[in-house]
Amino acid sequence: MSFTEPTEASRVVQYRAPDADPQTWLALAAGIDIEVVQYFLVSARCGCFMQAARSLNVRPTILRKHLAQLEEQLQRTLFMFKDSSLTLSRDGHQLHAQLLALAHERTLPVIEQPLIRLAVAQTLLHDILGRDLVSLLRRNASVRLEIISLDSDLSLQAVSADVVLWLAGTESPIPGPSFSTTEPQPLARLDFQPHIAKRYSRVTARPEHLDDLADFLLVQWQHERQVDSFRPWNALVEQRLAGVVQLHSYELMLEMIRCSACIGLLPGYMSRFDRGLIGLPGLFNQPMQRQVWLAVNEQSQDQAQVQMLVELILTTFEERRDWFQD
Incomplete structure (x- = not known):
């Protein structure tokens, strides 16, 4: 099948596999790679390849490629579109039931995402960063992100976070976070x-x-x-x-x-x-x-998710550079 999500109902062409006892090909379920099992189960649960990819934090093309290979391996069509909605085919339902039964025998791995805490001045969150954070979450539904809105110098000094974005004087980042951070970086005046x-x-x-x-x-x-x-x-x-x-x-x-x-x-x-x-x-x-300052918690600065968030902030301010120039 074609792993795209059409806007209109499309005719599904089934594999012309020879008739066989369902248990014959379903026996292959135990040998399916555990990652592909997750791709299949999450896609079935979401009813949408794009949402499944966001949930798994993978590119949609990668997810669809693995599912297409799975169909080729089993010589069965597992998904179909009905009234513009993604559903399981008859064989897909049988495989789904088989994999759920196997799940009771083996534990599917759940990849725990680290909790990333972003503390950001309320004005910057509302005016500048909010839209790009929404875009980040659209692309990555598995992220664990806590966003802390800073509305006072007291809240800034009391907060504990991985990434901090705040407003202070043009010459000094003080007052700033009370925990150990990297050297504060000025982003915009x-x-x-x-x-x-x-x-x-x-x-x-x-x-x-x-x-x-x-x-x-x-x-x-x-x-x-x-x-x-x-x-x-x-x-x-x-x-x-x-x-x-x-x-x-x-x-x-x-x-x-x-x-x-x-x-x-x-x-x-x-x-x-x-x-x-x-x-x-x-x-x-x-x-x-006032000056916009950025700093990162010294203890978590090397985490990939923290670096991704810092890169998003730097890119956002660079793209809006003309906002801050006279």
Whole structure:
């Protein structure tokens, strides 16, 4: 059979093998390579070659190649497509039952995946890294990954992780993780400025001076109240007697800027992440900047899964290099 997954039902051409006692060819089940047994059982369970490959952490072409060789070895068609769905053929069901019976006699190996812990600043997880992490999980359904969102310097210093991605000063990664790491690596310098939704601000009426903000509602993410480089913005918010919202959710702050005519402090790349938002440069004389830092736990830095995660992060930031350049 063809090991592809069509969008329409296709006619299945069965092998023209001579009729024989089912026990004759089923007796070969005990000699099937244990890895191929896993390929067959997982594909049968998932009903989808792509999902089976993700679960087994192998390329779909490798899985299909082994299953095609199995069909050739047994001279039986094991899978077929019915109404665009992958199902077992009659012979496939017989082999499936035989392999399950054998499974009670021999233990199929379960390859344990190491638990990889990624601690990442909430803004970076939401704006930059989230989409590529989703893509990673689509390709590898067997990964064991714990994602820890960092929303404060306290959480950063208390966390235990294999890979840490955080925001700190432009000259120093301190405060940083409290455990032993590799030398922190700077990935990008972020410039922060007030932002507003385009639909709530006509070009001719956009604020150009601090006094122009008097008629706008300001929104502040509480985590940033303690950021030293944000003192100009924080001082403006603190002196407000009205027209200010303070909250603990980064996502909610973004939503309020998008939908409530609020002005809030966001990274300069935000207009690339969300084209409905626009920065308001020139309101403050003092730049408000932070640096993205990356470090790896010294004890787990050589693990393949950790290196894969680090490579994903480096690639993500390299692909978005124009986001961080003036």
